[in-house]
Amino acid sequence: MRKLYFLVPGTGGKFACGGLWAELKTFNLAQQICKSQLVTYRQREPETLFLDDIFPAKSLENVIFVISWGFDVPSLADKLKNYHIVYHAHSAGYNFILPPSVPIITVSRNTMGYWGQKAPNSLIYYLPNQISNEFTNLHIERDIDVLVQARKSSEYLIKQLVPELKKHCKVFVVDSYVKDLSQLFNRTKVYLYDSAEYWAQQGISEGFGLQPMEALACGCQVFSSVNGGLSDYLDPGFNCYKIAGYSTIYDVQRILKTINSSNKMILLEQVLSEYRADNIIKRLELILEDINLFFDSKPQYSNDIQTLTKLKFTKLFFKKVWEKIRKVCNSLFL
Incomplete structure (x- = not known):
């Protein structure tokens, strides 16, 4: 297999976010399959290759x-258009298109559906993000009734629901980085997550939504929005509850009932196993084999499948309108 260069702007600091951690996890798993290396392109970092330092190399045929x-x-x-590129797509909704020569690996079926429509002539694959093994139910005492992470939360959640819940139970709002989130989830009875408003403001989608799944894996009861990639695995009424259910008081009643109930919703192990390392490594190996074969074969073929451009779409639209007019005219003269 070709060597993989995973491009990231940096490996921490101002670039720290869920998407970066997910990408680094994928990089670590890829290392178990083929030669893989991290490459930064915005900031130079010690002991990490920098993108601009690669190009003096004579040949990059054996690199992706x-x-x-x-x-x-x-x-x-655009910078790498003469080389082999793979797009590892987390979120959807960015206003760009890619040529069919760039295979796309998506982290959720929701994102896969987006690119299936946006890039119908590209090779597209599904590779879920990894849920690390430390996210598991330790069956310890849960001393936090409700846990909320302030980042990405809606105004409704922070300004309406949380103040009302604080009147009735112990609520812990996290507004800073947590080193061991799995321990915090294991101390929590109910986890609240409501990101639809945040991603709507960003103009892109929730690519995967790690925290609700990590919380479920740790045995939390989850109240969540189901936007974007969250819809891949969240199933309201079966493994979670839909948050922002019509009324603040109705939400409070449902959450308090869940805190005090012995009936718990769980994420079935067969669902969770899809996101564990063993399954992801198997999928990634098959995907990389297919992509390597594509790059081996590409020089033998020409790209003769017409892309659905705005011009083609316009032509198809007017063709459809003309066919309707023609049918109406024919019926009038019969």
Whole structure:
């Protein structure tokens, strides 16, 4: 297999976020399959290869560049257009298109559906993000009734629901980085997550939504929005509850009932196993074999499948209108 260069702007600091941690986990898993290396392109870091230092190399035929940072993808794809590129797509909704020569690996079926419509002539694959083994139910005492992470939370959640809940139970709002989130989830009875408003403001989708699944894996009862990639695995009424259910008081009543109930919703192990390392490594190996075969074969073929451009879409629209007019005219003269 070709060597993989995973491109990230940096490995921490101002670039720290769920998407970066997910990408680093994928990089670590890829290392178990083929030669893989991290490459930064915005800031130089000790003992990490920098993108601009690669290009003096005579040949990069045996290298695949993995790009993932949504806002940087167009410029990176253009910069690397003469090399083998794979787009590792987390969120959806970025206003760019990619040529069919760039295979797309998506982290959720929701994102896969987006790119299936946006790039119908590209090779597209599904590779879920990893839920690490430390996210498991330790069956310890849960001393936190309700846990909320302030980041990405809606105004409704922070300004309406949380103040009302604080009148009735112990609520812990996290507004800073947590080193061991799995321990916190294991201390929590109910976890609240409501990101639809946040992602609507960003103009892109929730790519995966790690925290609700991590919370479920730790035995929390989860009240969540079901936007974007969350819809891949959240099933309201079966493994979670839909938050923001019509009324603040109705939400409070449901949450308090859940805190005090012995009937718990769980994420079935067969569902969770899809996101564990063993399954992801197997899937990634098959995907990489397919992509390597594509890059081996690509020089033998020409790209003769017409892309659905705005011009083609316009032509198809007017063709459809003309066919309707023609049918009406024919019926009038019969």
